Amino acid sequence: MTAAAPLVAVRDLVVRYGDRTVSAVPALDVRPGQCVAVVGESGSGKSTLLLAVLGLLNGSPARVSGSVVVGGTEMVGASERTARGVRGSAVALVLQSPQGSLNPTMRLGRLVRHALRRHGVRGAEAQRRVAAALEAVRLPADIVDRYPHEVSGGQAQRFAIATAVALGAPVIAADEPTSALDVTVQAEVMAVLDGLRREQGTAVLLVSHDLALVSTVADHVVVMQDGAVVDAGDVDHVLHRSTVPYTRALLDAVPRLGRTAPATTEEATGA
Amino acid sequence: MSIHPSPVTEAAPALPVPPASRVPGAGSLAARVGRLVGRDRLAAASAVVLVVIVLLAALAPWVAPFPGDGTTATHPADRLIAPGAAHWFGTDQVGRDVLSRVLYGARTSLGIAAAVLAISAVVGVTLGVVAGFAGGWLRDVIMRVTDVFLAFPALLLSLALAAILRPSVETTIIAIAATWWPWYARLSASVAQSVRTRPYVDAARCLGVHPAKIVLRHVLPNSLTPVLVQLSLDAGGVILTAASLSYLGLGATEPTSEWGLMVQSGQSLFTTHWWVSAFPGLAILVTAFCFNMLGEGLRDLLDPRAAGGRS
Numbered sequence: 001m002t003a004a005a006p007l008v009a010v011r012d013l014v015v016r017y018g019d020r021t022v023s024a025v026p027a028l029d030v031r032p033g034q035c036v037a038v039v040g041e042s043g044s045g046k047s048t049l050l051l052a053v054l055g056l057l058n059g060s061p062a063r064v065s066g067s068v069v070v071g072g073t074e075m076v077g078a079s080e081r082t083a084r085g086v087r088g089s090a091v092a093l094v095l096q097s098p099q100g101s102l103n104p105t106m107r108l109g110r111l112v113r114h115a116l117r118r119h120g121v122r123g124a125e126a127q128r129r130v131a132a133a134l135e136a137v138r139l140p141a142d143i144v145d146r147y148p149h150e151v152s153g154g155q156a157q158r159f160a161i162a163t164a165v166a167l168g169a170p171v172i173a174a175d176e177p178t179s180a181l182d183v184t185v186q187a188e189v190m191a192v193l194d195g196l197r198r199e200q201g202t203a204v205l206l207v208s209h210d211l212a213l214v215s216t217v218a219d220h221v222v223v224m225q226d227g228a229v230v231d232a233g234d235v236d237h238v239l240h241r242s243t244v245p246y247t248r249a250l251l252d253a254v255p256r257l258g259r260t261a262p263a264t265t266e267e268a269t270g271a
Numbered sequence: 272m273s274i275h276p277s278p279v280t281e282a283a284p285a286l287p288v289p290p291a292s293r294v295p296g297a298g299s300l301a302a303r304v305g306r307l308v309g310r311d312r313l314a315a316a317s318a319v320v321l322v323v324i325v326l327l328a329a330l331a332p333w334v335a336p337f338p339g340d341g342t343t344a345t346h347p348a349d350r351l352i353a354p355g356a357a358h359w360f361g362t363d364q365v366g367r368d369v370l371s372r373v374l375y376g377a378r379t380s381l382g383i384a385a386a387v388l389a390i391s392a393v394v395g396v397t398l399g400v401v402a403g404f405a406g407g408w409l410r411d412v413i414m415r416v417t418d419v420f421l422a423f424p425a426l427l428l429s430l431a432l433a434a435i436l437r438p439s440v441e442t443t444i445i446a447i448a449a450t451w452w453p454w455y456a457r458l459s460a461s462v463a464q465s466v467r468t469r470p471y472v473d474a475a476r477c478l479g480v481h482p483a484k485i486v487l488r489h490v491l492p493n494s495l496t497p498v499l500v501q502l503s504l505d506a507g508g509v510i511l512t513a514a515s516l517s518y519l520g521l522g523a524t525e526p527t528s529e530w531g532l533m534v535q536s537g538q539s540l541f542t543t544h545w546w547v548s549a550f551p552g553l554a555i556l557v558t559a560f561c562f563n564m565l566g567e568g569l570r571d572l573l574d575p576r577a578a579g580g581r582s
Contacts, residue, residue, distance in 0.1 A: 096470070103489050104471075106488075118484070
């Protein structure tokens with residue numbers, strides 16, 4: 001664990017709908033250059049955690065207690081205005097649906113310029129940032145002239161990441177950023193996130209159901225089940241030395257390249 | 272990049288980027304018009320006829336053989352002349368050239384249609400998009416008010432309003448617009464409601480974009496397609512309604528050239544001097560028909576799933 005102050009600090013977060021606790025996270029820090037993965041099945045509360053980080057639960061029926069500090073701002077109970085200031089500047093979200101996340105009536109260049117203008121960046125500075133961000137995610141510069149339907153899913157997703165980079169967000173939060181993509185493109189998007197982390201020190205908060213995939217980029221893994229954190233630790237620990245049965249089950253449930261066929265058969269018959 | 276998960280591109284996996292022309296609704300305006308003509312000749316022909324009608328209306332003072340007849344002039348000596356070389360559409364009971372009045376009438380009818388649709392679309396779409404995007408009590412209030420207006424039969428409500436006000440072109444516009452906007456409110460509310468759940472709206476929220484800008488940049492542009500189709504489909508209906516109101520003496524008044532009014536004034540002469548009513552009636556028919564065909568063509572072009580029996 002580095003000594004740098006966390007960019008995202010979650011403490012004793014509890015999100016309830018009525019009597020049901022949908023997400024309870026005692027402690028989670030995201031520090032500069034770190035990739036923290038939150039893994040779990042649908043309904044485990046991992047996406048709710050992201051919503052809390054972005055302050056998107058304020059104004060919803062959910063009752064939120066505890067503390068989520070993002071870039072020095074407390075998001076729990078923050079006004080919508082405060083939360084809007086944090087979104088996109090202290091943390092930017094990349095969503096699951098690649099093309100769906102891009103307004104089909106706008107060229108990509110216009111989309112990213114609008115996002116930048118929202119955060120006070122315009123003109124030559126905006127141009128420079130967009131160019132640098134596109135290079136960082138390995139997209140051609142002329143992609144800004146295309147409409148969302150004219151790019152592939154992987155390109156769209158890398159463009160979404162480029163928008164986060166151009167905004168200068170120190171943390172990129174990604175909700176299942178690759179689950180709508182096929183395997184080769186998944187690896188490509190993961191490589192882009194990993195490259196940003198190494199080259200620019202961008203922290204990544206990755207939410208996914210795919211433990212095998214996140215293990216290739218994450219250095220800290222949080223496993224959630226039914227709204228609670230059941231396992232947490234650095235990636236090596238969680239992957240190889242975890243004694244938590246649920247983590248083991250998740251690892252076994254994920255079909256992976258490189259697993260030998262006999263092992264699979266053995267499991268299938270042995271179980 | 273070799274793999275394209277998007278449904279639009281998966282048919283051609285070998286192409287790194289699909290040419291714009293392969294994608295419905297993409298490409299330059301000329302390309303889109305070209306596809307409309309190729310797909311739907313009736314709609315294309317209707318569009319051409321409508322362009323001609325609009326041009327004739329705009330240029331009425333110059334193309335009408337007797338421009339004065341379109342407004343206040345009368346020629347009692349030339350009354351009820353049958354169609355011929357001098358008066359292609361004949362003359363009416365006060366000697367006015369029917370062709371000239373039909374051309375001037377196009378200005379009135381198209382003007383009324385444009386004004387009614389502009390008012391209805393601006394009021395209706397604004398309320399509808401706000402209702403659809405905001406949801407909650409605000410949507411309930413707006414939609415219940417809309418329902419109240421929709422509860423009355425449209426023509427009846429227009430008639431009642433027109434009857435209260437003094438008959439004029441402005442009255443016609445107000446009376447029709449008052450019954451027309453709720454349809455746009457309801458239509459755009461339902462579209463906006465579905466658009467606001469799209470991921471790009473979430474994405475904009477997650478980038479800290481202000482809700483007002485989300486509505487303007489993301490929800491509104493993506494809600495407009497069905498509104499455009501509806502506008503074209505409705506133009507014919509508005510022209511018919513306006514003609515009905517003036518036919519009943521509740522709309523435009525003499526000496527304004529208005530097709531419904533002209534049909535009405537020639538009605539008693541129809542068996543003996545058919546041309547006084549027939550030509551303005553034909554003008555109503557052709558214009559309304561063309562708007563409907565164009566509207567259906569646009570709907571098929573913009574939303575192929577809604578294509579009906581026509582192809």
